[in-house]
Amino acid sequence: MATDSQPPATSGSTPGPCHDVLIVGGGLVGASLAIALERHGLDVGLIEAAPPGSLPAVFDERNLSFAEATVNALTALEVMQKLHAPSGPIRRIHVSRRGDFGRATLDAAAHGREAFGQVVVARDFGDALEARLSELPSLVRYRPVRFVGLEDSPLARHRSVRVADQGGERVLHARLLVAADGTRSQVREALGIQSDSHDYRQTLFVTRLRTERAPDGTAYERLGEHGPTALLPRGDRHFGLVHGVDSAEADAVAALDEPAFLARAQDAFGWRVGRFLSCGRPSMYPAIRLLAERSVAPRAVLVGNAAQTIHPVGAQGFNLGLRDALTLAELIGAARAADPHADCGDRALLEAYVERRRVDRDETVALSDGLARLSANPSPLLGPVRSLGMFALDRLPSVQASLVGGALGYRGHVPALCREGGRA
Template structure:
């Protein structure tokens, strides 16, 4: 049994699985340590959320062979952004801006299914599951990281020239290296569910801001829609206890009636919302990606898209290193990854955080400024196009897999 790999990915969620797939066929020996057995109903990140995939993410997932006819993705052709109590709105239409669809909406569980099918087809991947990292060690100047894994009742020592922490917000890899993290509790909880709309959304995604938090409505085809409803944390227990009829009335109170009457809400539970930024994303022969590196507010649907861009950039650098027969865990490779990701990481996390604070403030001067901003952005196509392109994932140093085509 092989106990030494070029790359060990700890974390088999959406980002970790995507990285493993992106490295398939690279010539590198890769192992993926998954906390749960590889069944979609056991993966903690393959839940009932509906993901808004940016165009760059769709491009990459299609190029990697993840998305196919069995992958139900609903195109986002229009975006409508507004705030209750402010005048004006921002309306983006892909046809008017000369852009392909802005992205697509896909249930996280279905993306998980697609990733698992593609992982099954990988020819050079060792899958260790269920496996939990319990200890990490590296000696100064060593050419590999040593990771102790718990696999059921047994333990196993694995060595890797590069360790990738893709193990989520409460990352063991991050804490094992003593990497601190800046945390901010938004004092909000998000309810994630689906519902049926009286009128078809027809490819329109809505983002509606209110004093109590944002509400997003995402198209899922036919008249089904994904809902993300944020509420103050202290209200979450009350909202969770509402029956279907009362819950739908609450949603209408917050969102309005643009899509007609809502019906048939799905299962729902609150998720606490917080922001986390790792103080650094590398350690000796180690790199953090996805939520282990940064966890953002779901506003703007940037979390998975940002993490996927981490993975794609890393895969690109590792493939280049393999082609040049250089060390995949070399300090200069990790430094290049930090440099290439810095602009996108800073801009995206800052934008998400600033937007939450800006849209949640109800003072009159700010309301007037927001309304003026909506008015200006909505009436200048070049500005709208630039805004749309950034939201589509074409920001900073983009991996070739995600480029426009």
């Protein structure tokens, strides 16, 4: 079983606990990485801000769209089996833009698939991850603990990390430090890795939505000038609603009562699922893009939102971050299989990680950013271009095939666990 550690206070010059891999961040990607590393017999530490019995804030009522590749991997890691609520299959994807002619529909059956993926509620996924983490025999969990900074290590071929809890500051050591601490990564900043950011000036409202017609497996992406209004088919006969608004209007939208908010979202989306009947209290999230100028440093690597945070249009953020984690775990596992004493933080291993992630990262970021910018541009000159794009996507098999591969989670080098749980 995983153990919670309260290491004794140490000075910066005294070696504290040493790990093969030390992960900072126990959210979606960090927890998944800890689980993926378990099978390779490593000494892994996980630094978490949330105390035992609590979930990180990211595990809220938002809806996560898992691509097929993600479902495969999480099934192999025995996480999907621990979900309590039923997931909702995405059998079709319907894309349109308000004010433009045309629409595009992708059907999983036409591409030999039962579904493109599954919709999972973040809180339920958090509970499943927690249940799986608690089963890991060698994982050491530091919680609630916060990252303070880096310091020179007294140990050769290690990173030294200063952390703090209610008992004071302590120093941990690891051959490889993994930053999985999100968009505002303190580890990335401590490593001196710069980032480029773009504010789309959109705020996304997320909630559960009940409609006149229950979900039938279709995920809707209705693009607009101020962001998408998306409906994701949950497994509880509700949709997961994402409604984008101009950030300048966010406070006014947040102040709307339920009928007024439903009317606004209905106007943006249309009537494809009938009347919007009720919803939960929406949560707000800014839409930004952040790209780290590099994803590795000596004995350190960035994964998930710490490396790249992308616009949620297309729902690829977590899927991309999970493939970061799985690729890293796969490379470490292969190195350990060849040599049980292989160094997890070896420079060549990190360079191989960067190369394996290049195509998937670049193409997914480019698609997300391009779609967000193009769909939000109100210029009437772009209307015909977008309409032609919708026509091509709906009618041309070659265009569909390219997008379908990405929607399923298969871009660039695909981690083995994503290919039917590693059996393919």
